[in-house]
Amino acid sequence: MLEVSPRKKVYDVCIIGSGAGGGTAAKVLTEGGLSVVMLEAGPRLHPEKDFKEHVWPYQLAHRGADIGGKMRGQIGDEFMAPNGYWEIEGEPYTNAPGSNFQWFRSRIEGGRTNHWGRIALRFGEGDFRARSLDGMGDDWPITYEEIAPYYDKVESFIGVFGSKENVPNSPDGIFMPPPKPRCTETIVKKACDKLHITCIPSRMAILTKPLNGRPACHWCAQCGRGCMTASNFSSSQVMIPPAFATGRMTMIANAMAREIVLGKNGKVEAVSYIDKKTRNEDRVYARAVVVAASACESARLLLNSRTKGFENGLANSSGAVGRYLTDSVGSSLSGHFPQLEHVPAHNHDGAGGMHMYMPWWLFGKKNDFLRGYHIEFGGGKHMPGVSNFDGVCAEHEGYGVALKQKCRSTYGTSIGFAGRGEMIPNENSYCELDPKVVDRWGVPVLRFHWQWGENELKMARHMQQTFREIIEAAGGTVTGGTRHSETGDIAEGGSIIHELGTIRMGNDPRKSVLNANCQAHDVKNLFVADAAPFVTNPDKNPTLTIMALAWRTSENLLDLAKKGEL
Amino acid sequence: MSEDLLSRRKVLKGLSMGLAADVVLRSIPLEAAAYAHEVIDTEKSTQATGYLPKFFTGNQWNLLKALCEAILPADADCGGAVVAGAPEFIDLLTSENPEWQRKLGGGLLWLDGICKDRFDNSFTDCTAAQQKEILDLIAFRKNAEIDPILVPGVAFFALLRNLTADGFFTSKIGIAYLGYQGNEFLLEFPGCPPVPGL
Known part of the structure; x- marks a missing residue:
């Protein structure tokens, strides 16, 4: 049994993870008057030192390709904000035979919000009652109307640009003015108009006006590198600092949570963690625990918190922890657009990412698959980088002045399209503890099982067909398709980095882990505040909803604290 | 040069530390960020030019x-x-x-x-x-x-x-x-210039 020193510090809340969910919870809880200790598995972030915004490739010896060229052609090169990767040394995960799930993890203050795409889309009214609409999956225990006020709060606080459009099931939000379209977007918009595909200003967590002391975007297109002026949203620069400003926030960095400790009274009372610097195990005490380590990492922590009464993992009497794992359906195709060769040289950078996008334009229509997808696209003359000319070199071949000129004439003439669609949970896609493997901290690792359903494969085929139609309608020619030779049109599971659903909410404790307030059915002072509670994974990137839900969960937690019910 | 850089770096460090301590938002104002990039630029351009091959010799x-x-x-x-x-x-x-x-x-x-x-x-x-x-x-x-x-x-x-x-x-x-143009601080993004036929 736990030996408790009479002088031990007990915080009101321990938050595990500092990303979109953990950061939001820290801000709301500390501003609500509670003391918070946050465990972060990576180091603190120092933007002024860690970010490479505005650095030219020739200012780095490796030109962005990193040691031995290992980041060449990868998402996230040397310029990216500190962000982790698909593999973390000493912290493996495994796949069951026949599965190839990809898991992107960040071990740094702010987590994946330091480099994320800043795409900030509200889920729609229909997304919360998907089963009622088409009979598949499940409904959420909350409605759009219940979460909408929290979308308002998040957007007002973080700053999101966009436009009021009234697109069915893609709700408008509280928006700053959107930026002007680039030439690539002008071309695609015209083609979409011809094809009756909705193409509207994108919705991104990037400031086009100053907000709370953060200056507006200065249009360098380098959001992924991290923004020195905090003109885009990251948890580390926008959520964590106000939490510290309350004087009630403590962060323990390099702390790998190992186990949530259950007290004799059936409530959690502490979190055990490995101090990565000393390799010692330590423990923090709190009256409530908010798990926000990212969907799969949070599931892993619950599964590893095995105790009497919870032999299959903490709060897991339903057996649902790790189940219902989904990622977005991803597919991509790019085209060459000769008209871009004749555009006079100009600054094409803009914000980091797309200024326009295509929300799902066939909602409520009869299609040969359920649910829908949105389309992201981008191209044109961005800052040249390593591997950018592999395509033209392979196509043109040869050498000499002719090759040099060909590289110049084709530079910036390509536009890539990427679909992001909804996956319906299936019983063959889940994560569990690998019984044989532990990581360098001695913690059992996750083993993934993955299988796309027929609906997802049909959707990916539809994406490919649509991309082709748009490229051709815009006067382009198709150049490169999805690079996923193993899986055909559809990207590998996990590779879109929208994995979620592993600790889901629900009204039925036999089929869900959390109630409608993201509070564990089994353990009343245990909450989850990342994307693990999501019941569906609609065609909208999850981050904005992570924050809205975490905000709501935190306000409910504050209420309970005020009533003395923790 | 190095002394000059050092003092500028100190200024910058002081500036960012002050920000971290006092301000709710951990960000650097636009001018300071521009200054930071200038310091990095100067530093990079003063690196030694003589290169000794590490793998391909002779x-x-x-x-x-x-x-x-x-x-x-x-x-x-x-x-x-x-x-x-x-x-x-x-x-x-x-x-x-x-x-x-x-x-x-x-x-x-x-x-x-x-x-x-x-x-x-x-x-x-x-x-x-x-x-x-x-x-x-x-x-x-x-x-x-x-x-x-x-x-x-x-x-x-x-x-x-x-x-x-x-x-x-x-x-x-x-x-x-x-002919890449960009990597700059703009107050406004002008969008696509008028191009016939686009």
Whole structure:
């Protein structure tokens, strides 16, 4: 049994993870008057030192390709904000035979919000009652109307640009003015108009006006590198600092949570963690625990918190922890657009990412698959980088002045399209503890099982067909398709980095882990505040909803604290 | 210079630490960020210019430079791959990458070998016409289909071509040659300029 020193510090809340969910919870809880200790598995972030915004490739010896060229052609090169990767040394995960799930993890203050795409889309009214609409999956225990006020709060606080459009099931939000379209977007918009595909200003967590002391975007297109002026949203620069400003926030960095400790009274009372610097195990005490380590990492922590009464993992009497794992359906195709060769040289950078996008334009229509997808696209003359000319070199071949000129004439003439669609949970896609493997901290690792359903494969085929139609309608020619030779049109599971659903909410404790307030059915002072509670994974990137839900969960937690019910 | 940099760095450090301590939002104002980038720029531009090859030494270093320059040569518009620092970039990465050591190091030896077989000289000692003859063979995939002996040479040249393009088009002159405009602080983004037919 736990030996408790009479002088031990007990915080009101321990938050595990500092990303979109953990950061939001820290801000709301500390501003609500509670003391918070946050465990972060990576180091603190120092933007002024860690970010490479505005650095030219020739200012780095490796030109962005990193040691031995290992980041060449990868998402996230040397310029990216500190962000982790698909593999973390000493912290493996495994796949069951026949599965190839990809898991992107960040071990740094702010987590994946330091480099994320800043795409900030509200889920729609229909997304919360998907089963009622088409009979598949499940409904959420909350409605759009219940979460909408929290979308308002998040957007007002973080700053999101966009436009009021009234697109069915893609709700408008509280928006700053959107930026002007680039030439690539002008071309695609015209083609979409011809094809009756909705193409509207994108919705991104990037400031086009100053907000709370953060200056507006200065249009360098380098959001992924991290923004020195905090003109885009990251948890580390926008959520964590106000939490510290309350004087009630403590962060323990390099702390790998190992186990949530259950007290004799059936409530959690502490979190055990490995101090990565000393390799010692330590423990923090709190009256409530908010798990926000990212969907799969949070599931892993619950599964590893095995105790009497919870032999299959903490709060897991339903057996649902790790189940219902989904990622977005991803597919991509790019085209060459000769008209871009004749555009006079100009600054094409803009914000980091797309200024326009295509929300799902066939909602409520009869299609040969359920649910829908949105389309992201981008191209044109961005800052040249390593591997950018592999395509033209392979196509043109040869050498000499002719090759040099060909590289110049084709530079910036390509536009890539990427679909992001909804996956319906299936019983063959889940994560569990690998019984044989532990990581360098001695913690059992996750083993993934993955299988796309027929609906997802049909959707990916539809994406490919649509991309082709748009490229051709815009006067382009198709150049490169999805690079996923193993899986055909559809990207590998996990590779879109929208994995979620592993600790889901629900009204039925036999089929869900959390109630409608993201509070564990089994353990009343245990909450989850990342994307693990999501019941569906609609065609909208999850981050904005992570924050809205975490905000709501935190306000409910504050209420309970005020009533003395923790 | 270094003293000047040091004091500026101190200013910057003080500025950012003050911000972290006092301000709710951990961000640097626009002017300070611009200043920070200027400091980084100055620092980078004062780095030593003399380069000692780490992997490709002696003849291999000269051969690498000759091939880089052949792939993306100087022309009327600007300098070529050597001025752009492509060989240094390739050497650095190769020194850290065993696979490329085999492919590129082996590829250079293969090239000298075939030149000795056919012209009784290493590549750099061949006449310009002989060099062109052999490059015209290994620069195209279809030649390897006709003559399988060329397969390793074609694969080697394709990798070297990609890396030379990396080195050239990420250099100052390469970026200027492409006409990229950006990486700036703008107060407003003007969008697509009027282009007929777009």
